[in-house]
Amino acid sequence: MKKKNRFVGLMQASWWKILGAVLVLYAIIVGMLTPLKPGLTSITPLHIDAGTQETIVIEGYNTHFTDATRVWFKYDDNHAISATDITVLASNQLSVNLSVPASIPVQKKNIPLNLIIDSPDDGPSVMPSALFLRARTDSEVGGHEWNAVISDIHESQGFKFPYRNILNETIRNTFYHVPLWFSMFILLFFSVYFSILYLRNGDLDDDIIASSLIRISVLYGVLGLLTGSMWARFTWGTFWTNDVKLNMAAVAMLIYVAYLILRSSINDVDRKAKMSSGYAIFAFVALVPLVMIIPRLTASLHPGNGGNPAIGAEDMENTMRMIFYPGIIGFTLIGMWMTSQLIREERMKLNQIENDLD
């Protein structure tokens, strides 16, 4: 038991448990209280005809429209028109007049225009392909009406999370659903370490640590599946889709549930430890391609498909990283805390068995 002393000491120390609790609390409080950047939610009408006068109503989320708000419709960097008579109906509702030029920026029947709004408080908001310009048969291409200049854009103020359509406020789930999976991975990685340690040294205590880690990992995985299911219901529309990552994660969880079944089906303590340690190593080897590799090779609804890193610049902004990474550490430490309780329980049981034998 000599070599275990540092683990025992670390387990009994309480600073990392408090740190875990503080980090999770931080992720919950800051993650929930930070506002979202303004976003544009709807626009009516969706189609305009070349050479007409249109009144367009725009609605936003978290926006602070004022009289100084400016509105443009942009085709590309060289073609844009600006709207006039901007009326603020509410802090999130605008009505603008647009005199649509008879000329068109490009030879197409339906031309998508991006909506750009700039407000002093909010900075710029963009709605890609917000409306479609229907060309007339006699429309000229490349008229000089399309030369509005988009300039003097304000900067967004304050610490805010990005606004994404469909996701809306649920972008905050990134701090709770995703760290569960990351923590599960970290805990399972440690379980492999202790499984190898058991197979090398045959110390039953290593097996206890490995199996306790896996039990908490399964809890995390199940919670990850459930929270993901909840998130999917209100963003993708159903509790479960045939997304690769979902199915592969479910398969991975079943592999680990099978580990628990394997353990409970063997009564002999040493045999149980040996078989489950070997199984745990192979289970992790299966987990990595199932959850990390296969979803990246095919199309997936999750970020990180098609070979790009899931937490790259496109999917996460720096403001979110400041909550996301502490969240991962926090959830991992809380998981280790719960694991330490299981370890204590299992050690008591093992002592009891040894006492009974004596």
Next chain:
Amino acid sequence: MRSIPRYMKNALVLFCLAAFSTDMAAQGSMDFMRSIGKIYVVVAVLVIIFLGFIYYLISIDKRLKKLEKQQTNE
């Protein structure tokens, strides 16, 4: 010895708990869940995690109490 393994019971109860809460939230009112930028989806996620943790802690607590009782009896 044990008719149903402990972890199976754990998993079952955990699943029922979460499925129930998810179902309630879904049936209750779609409009409610989608109001204020779907913020209640985040609340539901936090509730699921919280319930899962609490359930696990209670189950550990129960088993430890049992063990302690056995040891004091010996």
